[in-house]
Amino acid sequence: MQAIADPQSKIDQKEFAEFLEWKKFRSMQERSAIGELTSSTLTNPPLVVHNPLCVRKQQEEGLCMVGSVRAKGKCKNCGGKFINSGKALGCPKCFITPEKYIVDYHYKGKRYRLFKDKSGEILDSYNRAKRLIERIRGEIDEGSHDPTFYVQTDKRKFQFDQYIWTWFDLIKDNLAPSTTLLREKIIKKHYIPFFTNQDIREIRSGDIVKFLKKLRNKKSNNDEKLSSGYIKTIIITLHKVFSDAYSWEDIIKIPVFPKIQVIVKPFKWIDRKTQELILNETDPRHHPIFNFLFLTGCRICEATALKWDCVNLKENTLLFKRTHSAGKLKETTKVNGLAATSPY
Numbered sequence: 001m002q003a004i005a006d007p008q009s010k011i012d013q014k015e016f017a018e019f020l021e022w023k024k025f026r027s028m029q030e031r032s033a034i035g036e037l038t039s040s041t042l043t044n045p046p047l048v049v050h051n052p053l054c055v056r057k058q059q060e061e062g063l064c065m066v067g068s069v070r071a072k073g074k075c076k077n078c079g080g081k082f083i084n085s086g087k088a089l090g091c092p093k094c095f096i097t098p099e100k101y102i103v104d105y106h107y108k109g110k111r112y113r114l115f116k117d118k119s120g121e122i123l124d125s126y127n128r129a130k131r132l133i134e135r136i137r138g139e140i141d142e143g144s145h146d147p148t149f150y151v152q153t154d155k156r157k158f159q160f161d162q163y164i165w166t167w168f169d170l171i172k173d174n175l176a177p178s179t180t181l182l183r184e185k186i187i188k189k190h191y192i193p194f195f196t197n198q199d200i201r202e203i204r205s206g207d208i209v210k211f212l213k214k215l216r217n218k219k220s221n222n223d224e225k226l227s228s229g230y231i232k233t234i235i236i237t238l239h240k241v242f243s244d245a246y247s248w249e250d251i252i253k254i255p256v257f258p259k260i261q262v263i264v265k266p267f268k269w270i271d272r273k274t275q276e277l278i279l280n281e282t283d284p285r286h287h288p289i290f291n292f293l294f295l296t297g298c299r300i301c302e303a304t305a306l307k308w309d310c311v312n313l314k315e316n317t318l319l320f321k322r323t324h325s326a327g328k329l330k331e332t333t334k335v336n337g338l339a340a341t342s343p344y
């Protein structure tokens, strides 16, 4: 009883009591076997342990009984092995329960030894380990068991904050430089702070709705709400993450995504009078490019990316087929890259 009296001891009191009961029962059994006790002492055993009939009954009902809970390490006191009573583990000599447990099982020809449960908590009590093995057995019965949810090294690669960078590395080569920067920013600013280390396989439609709600309440650096266009980009990109994960067979289902309404703001034009005022303030050497921008209404990055093969003097049209993206010249893939003219 000395071990249980130690207040510093991390031993689960209830667990220990169960073990003790078992120990008492076993010693009674042993004593009765050598004739020290009468059989009447054993009519009300404190608990039924390792009843082979129970196990057989469960097996007959087709319930999975795979695996076992074991102690990690040996008794600190005597170095002896911990013994399983069916309700707890303990050292039969010192009345000490283990500090850590292992769930040990075979599945599809492979052996798994788990030190942590699904949420990454160390198996520090018999009950925690027991709950884990029961959960796994249930999943095996249902046919839904996937060990990668439990094995920590496998589990880590599915954690959102890790998976998203794997995804980004795989897709970034096909992106325009400015899109790469934008995606990186969205990942750091919006995805990771929300989804953190959540398992991507366990993210559901409800999580996406919560994420969208959070985005709508978020404010940017200049204390303005995020624009609906930006929110749509964030959500569409996230959908792309999930559809890629699905096509790579990392998830079995893409969560349902809410539809985003974008409020289209009318284009703002600088009127002719203001344009002239701007021209008056600029070096005449730069007038041609300003006039070009005023006339076509194109973006600066589109104007600077024009080459002679974009100009069709016969039909009087311009084809914007390149753009400067984050300082780099980039062919655009848009099919409707047609000549644009300003209303002036």
Ligand SMILES: [Zn+2]
Pocket: 075, 076, 077, 078, 079, 080, 091, 092, 093, 094, 095, 096
């Ligand atoms: Zn011991």
